[in-house]
Amino acid sequence: MKPLPFLLAGSLLLAFGAARAGVVLETTTAYHHIQVVDDGDFRTLCFDRSSESRMRLSNPLAGQFEYTEMYHLAWLWYGKITNVLMIGLGGASTQRAFEHDYPGVQIDTAEIDPVVLQVAKDYFHFEESPRQKVFLEDGRVYLRRATKQFDAILVDAYAENRYGAFIPQHLLTREFFTLAASRLSTNGVLAYNVMGTLNGWQSGLIGATYKTLKSVFPQVYLFPCSNGGNIVVIATKAPERTDLRVLSTRAEFLLRERRVQLPNFRLRLNALYQGTPAPALTAPLLTDDFAPVEGLLQGMGRQN
Numbered sequence: 001m002k003p004l005p006f007l008l009a010g011s012l013l014l015a016f017g018a019a020r021a022g023v024v025l026e027t028t029t030a031y032h033h034i035q036v037v038d039d040g041d042f043r044t045l046c047f048d049r050s051s052e053s054r055m056r057l058s059n060p061l062a063g064q065f066e067y068t069e070m071y072h073l074a075w076l077w078y079g080k081i082t083n084v085l086m087i088g089l090g091g092a093s094t095q096r097a098f099e100h101d102y103p104g105v106q107i108d109t110a111e112i113d114p115v116v117l118q119v120a121k122d123y124f125h126f127e128e129s130p131r132q133k134v135f136l137e138d139g140r141v142y143l144r145r146a147t148k149q150f151d152a153i154l155v156d157a158y159a160e161n162r163y164g165a166f167i168p169q170h171l172l173t174r175e176f177f178t179l180a181a182s183r184l185s186t187n188g189v190l191a192y193n194v195m196g197t198l199n200g201w202q203s204g205l206i207g208a209t210y211k212t213l214k215s216v217f218p219q220v221y222l223f224p225c226s227n228g229g230n231i232v233v234i235a236t237k238a239p240e241r242t243d244l245r246v247l248s249t250r251a252e253f254l255l256r257e258r259r260v261q262l263p264n265f266r267l268r269l270n271a272l273y274q275g276t277p278a279p280a281l282t283a284p285l286l287t288d289d290f291a292p293v294e295g296l297l298q299g300m301g302r303q304n
Contacts, residue, residue: 022037023125024037024043025034029113029116030113031112031116032228034115036119041057041058042055042056043055043057043091043123043124047088051065053092054091054093055093055291060125061100067193067225068156068227069262070223070232070268071094071098071154071189073234073268074191074234075260076242076251077187077234078235079250079259079276080151080206081105081152083107083148083150084106084108084154085106085109085142085143085146085152085154086108086109086110087110087143087153087155087156087157088109088157088158088177089109089117089126090116090120090156091123092109092124092147093124094156096124096126101182106131107131107132107133108150109134109135110139110142112138125221139155139157139171140171140176143180146258148183149183149184149185150185151185151188151189152190153189153191154191154192156193157171165292167194169281169291169302170288172209172286172293173288174215174216174287175287177190177212177217177235177289178216186237187237187238188236188237189235190234191234191235192209192233192235193230194206194230194233195229195230195233197231198231198260202296203278205296206222206277206279206280207278207279207281207282208279208283208296209233209282210222210277212285212286215285217236217237218237218238219240220235221234221235221272223271223272226271247269248266251265251269283296
């Protein structure tokens with residue numbers, strides 16, 4: 001999901017740009033106010049006031065938001081991924097890309113809103129198949145009931161409140177991360193999209209996410225997007241940290257062997273932030289009993 005500050009221009013476009021942009025679907029569900037908006041060659045899925053997913057009409061595998069490409073970095077820590085769980089479907093950008101790029105990978109998705117699934121099928125070229133399955137339930141409930149392990153778990157689930165889009169707090173606590181770790185294979189990778197910045201807008205949320213993940217996973221890596229609105233956090237069970245030099249060597253091997261075909265793979269890797277985010281030092285540890293996500297959103301304000 002793209003953050004609210006980057007949607008403001010899109011909101012104005014909806015209001016004043018009818019000549020170029022058009023709302024092709026608008027509906028309200030138990031979870032979201034959904035719009036599908038066409039603007040030239042781009043189609044965007046909006047939940048409430050935030051842009052969730054985007055694709056090119058002329059090429060449905062192109063046009064995605066930058067952060068979705070960060071999910072491909074999971075292969076750097078486990079080059080033999082065979083199955084993936086995604087929490088949150090949206091417009092299915094990542095699901096479609098993974099199905100196309102990794103023909104040997106089974107993709108399961110937990111999506112709480114059945115209307116989102118139907119919208120993805122009707123407007124975003126998403127199809128279920130033996131390799132691409134969707135389970136209509138909350139992501140944490142699905143994980144608790146799961147009997148198998150996954151090589152990668154990718155999280156991109158958002159709700160909306162008066163401060164804008166936010167991660168449901170039950171998907172952001174130590175207990176949730178402990179559950180996720182128990183469902184990962186030995187070399188498994190957790191990748192998590194968080195809206196915010198290292199310093200400034202929602203940096204408190206980034207710090208709390210990092211601190212809470214570190215209480216469960218030995219290694220946590222941060223990949224800020226160049227637009228400054230999203231950070232993809234990758235967590236692994238490895239006892240030792242992998243430095244950028246080793247990761248770069250692995251990237252070259254994966255590209256050479258065509259295990260990864262993402263054109264921007266090197267560029268996304270080079271976004272690695274090598275350090276601990278300063279807000280993590282004072283951020284709260286998020287638990288089921290104490291997860292002040294709304295307070296973190298309110299306290300940091302908007303990005304400049």
